[in-house]
Amino acid sequence: MKDKEKLAARIVLSEKPWEEMKKIRLERGLSQKELAQKMKISQSTLADYEAGRRKNPGINFIKKLVNSLI
Numbered sequence: 001m002k003d004k005e006k007l008a009a010r011i012v013l014s015e016k017p018w019e020e021m022k023k024i025r026l027e028r029g030l031s032q033k034e035l036a037q038k039m040k041i042s043q044s045t046l047a048d049y050e051a052g053r054r055k056n057p058g059i060n061f062i063k064k065l066v067n068s069l070i
Helices: 003-012 017-027 032-039 043-050 059-069
Strands: none
Touching: 003 017, 003 059, 017 043, 017 059, 032 043, 032 059
């Protein structure tokens, strides 16, 4: 499995995808601001996902996240 697929699977299969997204971001050494800029979204949107205020990231969001991490 490719790195992108592994990251996507970690998020999708997690009981708490928002926690997994944050964990992956921190493993990659990125701040919320840096990742949000790479994803071309606002930092507050990313923060909402990571805090669980937005619970179900869609497939397009996950693709954008994974592509920004690689």
